[in-house]
Amino acid sequence: MTLTKDVIRRLPKAELHVHLDGCLRPQTMIELAQTAGVRLPGGDPRSLADAMFVRNAKNLEEYLDRYTYTVALMQTDVALERISYEFVHDASLENVRYVEVRFCPALHTASLRLSQVMEAVLVGLRRAEAETGTRATLIVTALRTMAPSVSSDLAHLAVDYREEGSVAFDLGGAERHHPARDHAAAFAHAARHGVHCTCHAGEGDGPDSVRQALHDCGAQRIGHGTRIHEDATLERQVCEEGIPLEMCLSSNLHTRTVTDVASHPLRRYFDRGCVVTLNTDSRLMDGVSLTDEYWLAHTALGFSRSELDRLILNGFASAFLPDDEKTALMARVTRELQEIT
Numbered sequence: 001m002t003l004t005k006d007v008i009r010r011l012p013k014a015e016l017h018v019h020l021d022g023c024l025r026p027q028t029m030i031e032l033a034q035t036a037g038v039r040l041p042g043g044d045p046r047s048l049a050d051a052m053f054v055r056n057a058k059n060l061e062e063y064l065d066r067y068t069y070t071v072a073l074m075q076t077d078v079a080l081e082r083i084s085y086e087f088v089h090d091a092s093l094e095n096v097r098y099v100e101v102r103f104c105p106a107l108h109t110a111s112l113r114l115s116q117v118m119e120a121v122l123v124g125l126r127r128a129e130a131e132t133g134t135r136a137t138l139i140v141t142a143l144r145t146m147a148p149s150v151s152s153d154l155a156h157l158a159v160d161y162r163e164e165g166s167v168a169f170d171l172g173g174a175e176r177h178h179p180a181r182d183h184a185a186a187f188a189h190a191a192r193h194g195v196h197c198t199c200h201a202g203e204g205d206g207p208d209s210v211r212q213a214l215h216d217c218g219a220q221r222i223g224h225g226t227r228i229h230e231d232a233t234l235e236r237q238v239c240e241e242g243i244p245l246e247m248c249l250s251s252n253l254h255t256r257t258v259t260d261v262a263s264h265p266l267r268r269y270f271d272r273g274c275v276v277t278l279n280t281d282s283r284l285m286d287g288v289s290l291t292d293e294y295w296l297a298h299t300a301l302g303f304s305r306s307e308l309d310r311l312i313l314n315g316f317a318s319a320f321l322p323d324d325e326k327t328a329l330m331a332r333v334t335r336e337l338q339e340i341t
């Protein structure tokens, strides 16, 4: 049987690395912009989606501008709840069964307190989860460019809401010249209170950045890890210890972390037995769905159907969920994968 994109869309999937502020519906942006008085670079959904697509950015400033637009629209509880709710609905349409969505609450405090920001997003996720059956949890992302005291506040926030669906603490933002070890205290606080840790590393900087994430900050997963292969010892360690890598093909192309898909290390890591997972990073700015990313792995990197199934199961197995819930979810997904041909 030939593998088609429609078959991939029907496969149950998990997504572990996706930014909420990169996943707004263009129509929603237009509606929210009217209320918020924000001028957007496109007046209808199609031209706006085109303008937000990162491949059309001429330089870094234009790329960052795109997030300025979405973040400006995410400053009220009503907007945050709606965007979170719609995100889970959109993910469920391509049969994403489990999603960990991340964002930096400190960017949404123009008129809200951090607790209000968290509650609005969690309410949106819960409402969509109840309607779609897609399980949705939250990762709190701190930014490397912010002061370590802000990261610590955010780690406290992740801990405070762990009963409500906040499962992990993450560090993102400009990687080079902003070492993860500066934020080690925030990671330690999260870990001490049973909140998982992941960290963007090996995307904008090399192997030393990944080592810091693992050894100084105790990250249990690595966001991207694209450049790990530059250091053979580190690559072997990551593979042997089964540290899951949250990989994003299209995003790495758009940020020029790799020059073309063929040279992306996803295939190499997979063949070496690393626990690699596939994710979008952002659906609006990268112009992709999770189905598109799996399709790209198939068409550009030669992943067979059984290898795609392995990637899918890696995603579920690497989820920051309690073991019993994860086992039940994986048993159901394994059965369904066998039934879809």
Ligand SMILES: [Zn+2]
Pocket: 017, 019, 172, 200, 223, 281
């Ligand atoms: Zn990311």
